[in-house]
Amino acid sequence: MTTALNTDMYEFTMLRSAVADGTADKAATFEVFARSLRNGNRYGVLAGTGRLLDAIEDYRLDTDTLDWLLDTGIIDPATREWIGDDWTFTGRITGYREGELYFPNSPVLTVSGRFGEAVLLETLILSVLNHDSAVATKAARIRAAAGTRTVIEMGSRRTHEDAAVAAARATAIAGFDATSNLAAARAYGIKAVGTAAHAWTLAHRTEAATFDAQIAALGVDTTLLIDTYDIETGTREAIAAARRAGRTGPGAIRIDSGDLALESKRCRRILDEAGATTTRIVVSGDLDEHTIATLTDAPIDGYGIGTKVVSGLTAPGFVYKLVEIADTNGMRPVSKEAEGKRTVGGRKRAWRETTAHGHAAIEHVATPMGNATPQCVGGELRNLIVELWDGSRTDRSTVADARTVNAAAIAELRDDALAVHPGTPTVLTIVTEPR
Amino acid sequence: MTTALNTDMYEFTMLRSAVADGTADKAATFEVFARSLRNGNRYGVLAGTGRLLDAIEDYRLDTDTLDWLLDTGIIDPATREWIGDDWTFTGRITGYREGELYFPNSPVLTVSGRFGEAVLLETLILSVLNHDSAVATKAARIRAAAGTRTVIEMGSRRTHEDAAVAAARATAIAGFDATSNLAAARAYGIKAVGTAAHAWTLAHRTEAATFDAQIAALGVDTTLLIDTYDIETGTREAIAAARRAGRTGPGAIRIDSGDLALESKRCRRILDEAGATTTRIVVSGDLDEHTIATLTDAPIDGYGIGTKVVSGLTAPGFVYKLVEIADTNGMRPVSKEAEGKRTVGGRKRAWRETTAHGHAAIEHVATPMGNATPQCVGGELRNLIVELWDGSRTDRSTVADARTVNAAAIAELRDDALAVHPGTPTVLTIVTEPR
Numbered sequence: 001m002t003t004a005l006n007t008d009m010y011e012f013t014m015l016r017s018a019v020a021d022g023t024a025d026k027a028a029t030f031e032v033f034a035r036s037l038r039n040g041n042r043y044g045v046l047a048g049t050g051r052l053l054d055a056i057e058d059y060r061l062d063t064d065t066l067d068w069l070l071d072t073g074i075i076d077p078a079t080r081e082w083i084g085d086d087w088t089f090t091g092r093i094t095g096y097r098e099g100e101l102y103f104p105n106s107p108v109l110t111v112s113g114r115f116g117e118a119v120l121l122e123t124l125i126l127s128v129l130n131h132d133s134a135v136a137t138k139a140a141r142i143r144a145a146a147g148t149r150t151v152i153e154m155g156s157r158r159t160h161e162d163a164a165v166a167a168a169r170a171t172a173i174a175g176f177d178a179t180s181n182l183a184a185a186r187a188y189g190i191k192a193v194g195t196a197a198h199a200w201t202l203a204h205r206t207e208a209a210t211f212d213a214q215i216a217a218l219g220v221d222t223t224l225l226i227d228t229y230d231i232e233t234g235t236r237e238a239i240a241a242a243r244r245a246g247r248t249g250p251g252a253i254r255i256d257s258g259d260l261a262l263e264s265k266r267c268r269r270i271l272d273e274a275g276a277t278t279t280r281i282v283v284s285g286d287l288d289e290h291t292i293a294t295l296t297d298a299p300i301d302g303y304g305i306g307t308k309v310v311s312g313l314t315a316p317g318f319v320y321k322l323v324e325i326a327d328t329n330g331m332r333p334v335s336k337e338a339e340g341k342r343t344v345g346g347r348k349r350a351w352r353e354t355t356a357h358g359h360a361a362i363e364h365v366a367t368p369m370g371n372a373t374p375q376c377v378g379g380e381l382r383n384l385i386v387e388l389w390d391g392s393r394t395d396r397s398t399v400a401d402a403r404t405v406n407a408a409a410i411a412e413l414r415d416d417a418l419a420v421h422p423g424t425p426t427v428l429t430i431v432t433e434p435r
Numbered sequence: 436m437t438t439a440l441n442t443d444m445y446e447f448t449m450l451r452s453a454v455a456d457g458t459a460d461k462a463a464t465f466e467v468f469a470r471s472l473r474n475g476n477r478y479g480v481l482a483g484t485g486r487l488l489d490a491i492e493d494y495r496l497d498t499d500t501l502d503w504l505l506d507t508g509i510i511d512p513a514t515r516e517w518i519g520d521d522w523t524f525t526g527r528i529t530g531y532r533e534g535e536l537y538f539p540n541s542p543v544l545t546v547s548g549r550f551g552e553a554v555l556l557e558t559l560i561l562s563v564l565n566h567d568s569a570v571a572t573k574a575a576r577i578r579a580a581a582g583t584r585t586v587i588e589m590g591s592r593r594t595h596e597d598a599a600v601a602a603a604r605a606t607a608i609a610g611f612d613a614t615s616n617l618a619a620a621r622a623y624g625i626k627a628v629g630t631a632a633h634a635w636t637l638a639h640r641t642e643a644a645t646f647d648a649q650i651a652a653l654g655v656d657t658t659l660l661i662d663t664y665d666i667e668t669g670t671r672e673a674i675a676a677a678r679r680a681g682r683t684g685p686g687a688i689r690i691d692s693g694d695l696a697l698e699s700k701r702c703r704r705i706l707d708e709a710g711a712t713t714t715r716i717v718v719s720g721d722l723d724e725h726t727i728a729t730l731t732d733a734p735i736d737g738y739g740i741g742t743k744v745v746s747g748l749t750a751p752g753f754v755y756k757l758v759e760i761a762d763t764n765g766m767r768p769v770s771k772e773a774e775g776k777r778t779v780g781g782r783k784r785a786w787r788e789t790t791a792h793g794h795a796a797i798e799h800v801a802t803p804m805g806n807a808t809p810q811c812v813g814g815e816l817r818n819l820i821v822e823l824w825d826g827s828r829t830d831r832s833t834v835a836d837a838r839t840v841n842a843a844a845i846a847e848l849r850d851d852a853l854a855v856h857p858g859t860p861t862v863l864t865i866v867t868e869p870r
Binding site: 028160193199203313314320335 | 458509558595630631640762770775
């Protein structure tokens with residue numbers, strides 16, 4: 001399935017105008033960045049890069065697609081001819097590694113090529129990076145709030161069925177321990193988990209029959225959902241069922257309703273009194289970093305995170321802006337001056353400066369005409385931009401790689417950057433403008 | 436591409452337990468409903484039904500998928516055998532027509548079949564209906580606020596690349612006039628629009644050159660984006676370019692930044708003074724029903740709606756609950772008692788009652804053991820539930836059909852239901868519980 005029509009129409013009408021006046025063949029550079037962080041976030045997590053490279057590999061303007069574009073009058077014969085057959089993106093893409101953090105004006109992706117080919121990728125690039133980074137950023141905040149407790153992504157039912165797969169992938173990059181989503185587990189090698197819903201209990205006459213049947217099928221290490229009728233009774237029934245299977249308690253119980261702080265304490269006491277001290281308690285129900293922060297003292301072993309990590313998110317506001325284009329005198333930096341939407345022209349380089357204590361402090365972004373590599377005293381300067389595509393795909397980093405990148409970048413943050421309440425970017429961006 | 440793994444793992448582990456204890460073959464009924472409307476919405480718009488039926492047709496448990504499920508230990512050989520080869524859903528699905536409104540506890544979809552087959556569809560059903568209905572509900576509110584002005588969906592870059600296609604479809608159902616998304620235009624026959632981005636202007640030395648080239652390629656009826664540098668200058672350049680092409684003004688100008696109320700008035704005056712009285716003004720930039728409500732007096736002809744109709748939305752909270760299952764005495768209604776999550780058992784019927792003035796007033800939801808068809812005096816009673824699948828797909832309603840259903844249902848609402856500020860459901864749901 002080609003991704004070529006996962007786009008705004010204006011990319012093709014711009015190409016049409018550009019073919020007509022010769023702009024299509026000019027060398028051009030586009031940059032992806034966000035003007036600010038949203039919702040008082042102190043950092044953003046870049047995610048989607050690997051999925052984007054997959055999508056660009058799947059971007060095919062086959063005869064069928066081109067015929068449709070011609071028949072509808074979106075492109076004209078000259079544009080059809082310019083595109084040719086077997087179109088693939090032959091330009092160059094560089095960018096931050098997937099999982100890396102970003103701050104206002106971080107040049108997270110740079111696309112160079114002929115204007116006509118680079119413009120076609122705009123919508124696809126922004127869709128993937130905006131969606132996946134929104135999820136990964138939220139997930140990183142939740143991961144930090146949960147500390148060492150297990151965090152499981154289970155939001156599939158609250159978002160589009162394919163967005164769900166990308167969301168599970170993004171939460172894995174941000175350090176979640178597992179997902180409920182099987183397509184993501186299969187495609188990206190993420191650990192999948194799941195046992196039963198309330199329907200399973202309702203399908204039986206009693207919780208005893210429910211739990212006996214589940215333990216018989218899935219083993220006594222399974223997680224029993226104990227809140228269909230009454231949480232205390234459910235917990236006692238779970239213990240009784242485990243005992244009938246020869247153990248003091250099941251692997252875990254899950255509470256999906258009620259006051260989770262109170263209920264988890266009550267369940268823990270019942271479990272401990274019955275000797276089921278190793279039975280884990282997993283809770284779920286509209287959780288995010290804010291609710292998790294209120295549960296740090298509760299005897300909880302794992303969180304199931306659904307709605308709040310896949311929906312209701314503010315997109316990071318990544319934009320794709322032309323920053324330079326070929327002119328008679330070589331590459332000309334360009335910038336926009338619309339109110340509140342000013343941009344800085346020119347292809348950028350970027351480094352993150354850490355202090356002598358190893359804390360991320362400054363994001364240096366430089367245009368070619370700006371200063372050379374910035375100097376820093378005592379700390380270190382880390383280049384942020386790597387090659388991803390050069391004529392064809394050159395980067396094949398995995399989800400596991402991105403997870404490692406993310407963990408390392410998060411580890412560089414000062415502790416206060418991980419607070420859950422709204423704040424300001426924890427790293428200061430310094431853009432060196434042309435002199 | 437099969438949709439079978441677009442699911443939470445627990446559907447398959449439940450099936451495994453259910454195969455082991457015989458529950459898998461029991462006749463069962465599941466119901467989709469929302470406990471409440473979100474964000475103070477006065478109504479919800481059901482969308483996704485047609486796309487869901489497509490997805491259920493694409494749900495195939497092929498050998499490859501089954502081997503993976505077996506190899507990972509998610510299912511066991513007995514479950515593999517129960518599923519068999521060439522699995523398709525052979526049960527029955529009924530529900531509200533796509534585009535219909537819903538209120539708290541409206542039974543928007545009912546799935547009957549063997550427990551084992553109906554349980555497998557849960558996640559897919561909820562993903563599609565939650566996502567598409569969230570977008571359609573927001574879009575209907577925006578459509579109402581915009582009155583007779585043109586509304587264009589252009590949010591693709593702010594959401595997952597495939598969710599974008601579904602979102603464009605949902606906004607068309609809710610009455611939007613066009614979309615920027617080409618995949619949606621092609622798949623669903625929705626009108627696509629688009630001309631150029633700021634990059635097109637930046638790629639040229641002057642706005643004059645930009646607009647001349649665009650008019651040469653796309654015709655003088657095109658929409659010129661006039662806010663790259665200065666809105667007033669851009670407007671005058673747009674008029675000048677149209678004049679060079681022999682017309683008093685271009686088809687439209689678009690303003691994508693600044694104070695849209697002020698700028699649209701300024702642009703209108705400049706256009707009118709130049710005789711370009713038929714040039715339309717289209718505005719965009721983080722618009723939703725609330726910002727549109729502040730622009731009713733501005734001389735605006737069309738709104739481009741992006742971020743706010745595709746992202747940051749609260750999912751409707753549709754759930755998929757077992758409401759009855761076969762027992763020795765026939766079908767047994769079942770219900771859950773968890774705190775704040777109580778359900779009503781039994782297969783439901785539903786009617787919407789309109790007053791003598793034709794206004795929607797009451798949503799009657801009845802269980803089989805409840806009252807018979809409710810009586811109403813003076814008004815009318817409209818059955819809400821139609822057949823969608825009976826062994827195989829029986830409903831092939833189009834996006835155009837759903838749009839018609841939606842327009843008719845919205846037309847039944849009292850005027851105050853279309854207010855943009857938060858309120859309560861405009862139709863009262865009366866659930867007749869078993870006596």
